[in-house]
Amino acid sequence: MHSIYLSPGSSYCLYAPTALTGPELKLENNILLTIENGRIAGLKTIPSGNLPGGAGSGAQLIKLDRGLTLMPSLIDAHVHLALDGVSFKDSVSRWDNEEALQSRIIKELQAAAAAGIGAIRDGGDCRNINLSARDNLDEERLSGILKPRIISTGEAVRSENAYGSFLGRGYSKPVEIPAYIEALHAAGVDQVKVIASGLVSFNEYGRVEGKIPAPEELEAVVFHARRLGLKVMAHASSDAAVKRAVQAGVDSIEHGYYAEKDTLQMMAENQVAWVPTIAPVAAGAANSLFNDEVSRGSGLIEKICEEHIEKLRFALHSGVILGAGSDAGAPGVKHGAGLIAEMSMYARGALANRSILKAATAANAQILGLDGDIGTIRCGLKPELIAVRGNPLHDLATLKQVQMRFSTGHFSSAVKRTFSGRAGLIQGSMG
Ligand SMILES: [Zn+2]
Incomplete structure (x- = not known):
């Protein structure tokens, strides 16, 4: 290339x-x-x-x-640069090794660039590695590969007791939400990521782990993010979690497993975008890592995946802003190649190639808040x-x-951060 x-x-x-x-x-x-x-x-x-x-x-x-x-250029609306798409354990062990981490992030960005990806939105990590990748890696470090633009969420907003400790350190009480978001804003995040559910169970059909935050909690996140000019992306699976996030006024639903048709219609009415991230589940279906005794051979993951794919056409025809995000970094989903895998899932859902390409370009640009810059060939x-x-x-x-x-390049800002030395960002500013 x-x-x-x-x-x-x-x-x-x-x-x-x-x-x-x-x-x-x-x-x-x-x-x-x-x-x-x-x-x-x-x-x-x-x-x-x-x-x-x-x-x-x-x-x-x-x-x-x-x-x-x-x-x-293609856009990937959901990645985790801090994770390598192979091993969660190895990824996390790299977080305390500045050199290993940095060279790995360079590889991930090179892979994205080589796949034709001009911009990515990072769904967060508790060390704010995605922010460091945005701000600290100069073009020349990427050996002649032009760096994709990075839209960072820093670390996710979540209750300490909720799912996702690797995504964000979390708040202990909802009253801390304003300060948590102010700290993220001060650190320079581009959007806010909120955790509105846990993960889909691969052992029991219909079950989603984790608890759903109270409506007031989600509303507080949206209110304070908006006040600071930040869009909100919500990790939400289960119909109830998606509904609650949409009612709270988030800008995009990430994953959205088990979202019912009326919920998708509510998303269309409220112009809430959907980033379905099929690739990690499709990878799960192919990956023995997830297939424990219960799910092995049961076809459960395949069923979840197929049902999710079937909703794409309905969502698109209902007027949902359909983006495309690979969740690259999740086990089995590589940076760069993950987006192509995600797009091929859309093709399995019988979407026209034009609709698939629009999801990965213009719609994603809108979801990233970059539609005034990229995503379309126009003056x-x-x-x-x-x-x-x-x-x-x-x-x-x-x-x-x-x-x-x-x-035209995305040069790093003058802010210098280390990759692994970000602990204290949230706690520090909340005293
Ligand atoms: Zn994710």
Whole structure:
């Protein structure tokens, strides 16, 4: 894969024999993009072979070979950079080894970039490793691979007694919620992640572990996040947890296993997005790690997975903003490849390739709060783009080998943090 850095200080003319443009990913031939100040300044079709000479304009001409299709970079709406997608235990043991952790995170970001992913949203870890990855890793550390943009949640907002101690240290009493969120905001998170349920049981159909926070608790999280201008993503499985999170006013439901149709309709009415994360369950079905005596051979995980997939079309047709997030980092879900696996699950749910591509580009950009920047080829947005061989509207497998990735770069802020030295962020500021 070729990484092409488009310097915001330079002008470019980018010619594509084929491109998927606009919010509907319209297939167009002989497209010429002009790029100025790091944004798409012009988009037009030109007669074949009639490229601008470039003389006088000062713009650098980049011409894509015939057979290549230009499209927006992919976006993964749910990952955990702190986890490696192989072993939870090994991942956590790496957290206290600065060097090992950093080189692993570099690998994860390289894998995402190589898969054509231009932006990721991290669902959190209790060490705020995702924030460090956003702020501390310079482009040059990634050996020529342009860093995907990272939308960080820092660590998850959760009750100490709830699921997910690896996702966030948690509060002991709901009264601490405002200070918890203020501390996250002060640390520079982009969104807030709240834990509204535990995990789906792979041993008993219909069971979801963990307790659901009280309505007032979830409402407090949303209220204080909003007050600070932060969107809220809710980890919620079980119909009751999803309903309660939607009623509290969250922006997106993550996972959403066992969500009923009326709940999905309520999400559509309230413009709450859905990131179904099928890949970790599909991986669970294939992974003997999860298949204990009860579930082995029972087909339970497959059933949960299939039912989840079946709801995709209903959700989409009901008007739910359907995103795509792999939960990369969960056992069996690798960074980069996980998103392609997730998209192939959508294809199993009989979604049209165009709908699947829209979920992983424009809808995800909206979910990440980046729709004014990326996710679509149109004037005014950043040229965060990829080129694939063939037509992804016909064949999603073209995405398995992304040929080129264009980016204006995401340089780290001046804030310097260590990867493993973040303990105390929450407690410290709550006194
Ligand atoms: Zn997750």
